[in-house]
Amino acid sequence: MVTDPTLIDALRRVAASLFATLQHRLELASIEVGEAGGRLVFTLVASIAALSLFGGAVFALSAWVALALWPTLGAAVLGWIALAYALAGAGLVWWLLARLRAYPPLMADTLAELRNDTAFMRGRDSK
Numbered sequence: 001m002v003t004d005p006t007l008i009d010a011l012r013r014v015a016a017s018l019f020a021t022l023q024h025r026l027e028l029a030s031i032e033v034g035e036a037g038g039r040l041v042f043t044l045v046a047s048i049a050a051l052s053l054f055g056g057a058v059f060a061l062s063a064w065v066a067l068a069l070w071p072t073l074g075a076a077v078l079g080w081i082a083l084a085y086a087l088a089g090a091g092l093v094w095w096l097l098a099r100l101r102a103y104p105p106l107m108a109d110t111l112a113e114l115r116n117d118t119a120f121m122r123g124r125d126s127k
Contacts, residue, residue: 021117029110036106047096058085 062081069077105111 025110025113025117028113029107032107032110036103039103043100 065081066077073080
């Protein structure tokens, strides 16, 4: 059993330091999770708003183009309109996926700091 008061004080200081480090890492993790949630909400709201607005414009434009080209192209005008929408939709999905991939992984900073802490505790250079 440990009875040396200086050793007990040293162990308490080490434990306090470890808990303070853990607290700081958890605070960083909570900030990162909050930022990721904010990006998700922003992306969803912006996507829904854009879809609603473009939906109305696309419907009106489609009707106008179909009526204007019906005498010359007949029913084929509807196929061309559908093709244009399919290409535009594919481009939008491609752009959105590229944007989502550009975001850093969730809690990347927290994980990096924990790796640095682990390397430091093992006596290695953390940088």
